[in-house]
Amino acid sequence: MTIGINCGHTASGPGYGAVGIIKESEHTRLVGQALMGLLRSAGVAVVDCTIDSSDTQNEYLAAAVALANRQDLDWFISIHFNASKTHAGHGVEVYTYEGRQYQDALDVCANLEGLGFANRGVKAGSGLYVIRKTKAKSMLIEVCFCDNQEDVSLYQGIGVQGIAGAIYKGIYKEVVLPSVQFPAAEKHDPTREEFIEFVGNIAQRDWIERRLVLPSVVTAQAIKESGFGTSELAVNANALFGIKQNGWTGRVYVKDAVEQNVDGSYRTDKNVLWRAYDSWEQSILDHNTYLSERKIGNQTEPNWKNVIGCGDYILAVQYLQNAQLPYATSKTYEESLIRDYIEKYNLAQYDPVGDEMAPDGYLWVVQAGAYKSLDNAKVLQRGLEKMGVISLIKKYAEQM
């Protein structure tokens, strides 16, 4: 997907935008840049079609269109702010070629209406140069009126990120899937027992393979965070844990986040990007990878390194919370995870028992083959190498 974004008008001189209570040219750039950021972080190729200066208004328009037409775009979007003679005009409107009622354009209007702006609808903008001359489907968004006090107050209250998020949700549908696909092997309306068994088995298999997070702990977190697979993220994004985008290059899901402040009060962060998955299984595996790799700030070692490989659930849960950045802000998280989940549902049944450690000075060695011919031994060694396994050839006495 490739989207061209034009932050409307030049930054100064000919082509400069309307000046109301706020300056159009400044805010088309703030909203446009935020929108480009959201799209890029979702993996969308963005072409910046903004022109900062030009000798004439017409030259500015032609330059923006030339940038847009240089490649095939799925959408060309020009961001603007409206103004009216009486300063009474208010609300959002979107212009398209011949007023085509594209679903994306209708959604942009509806999403901004959802934030409190009057919805003036999708209108014919065929007279507008950038709509008429761009090859791609195009829309020109008049976010609100920059000379109307009510609109400006509303706009400033919501903030640039919130406005950009509303536009983003209108044009980038992959992030909010209408019907979520998941593998047929996964039952997404399980009973509690089925859910526990599903997560427990995957967590156990991953523990045996990668030894990252103890299965009882992973399963308890999945139940607590997803409500046995019923949360919005579990249903719409196949995500059993609420992990924010942080470095994730896969699909994302947009949802507000309720966060606790240091003083204990709560706030809502609008339009936060969350990791979205192809399956619940992928979500479980990514949760373990995330805990084993995540570094905060300038940490040189992963924040939850003590959790990794820890075979005791009481210690592992303590390490989750005693890390430099605790896993959860809730003071009762540790106790609740152990008492209300791990012990209540006997999740330790998925933890390994009886792993036998070799005594001091001994190692368990994996034997792959024994040959009379050194050449035959090397054939096996090369075969293993192709599978990424480095092996040693040693000569042993036949009676071992």
Ligand SMILES: [Zn+2]
């Ligand atoms: Zn304008």
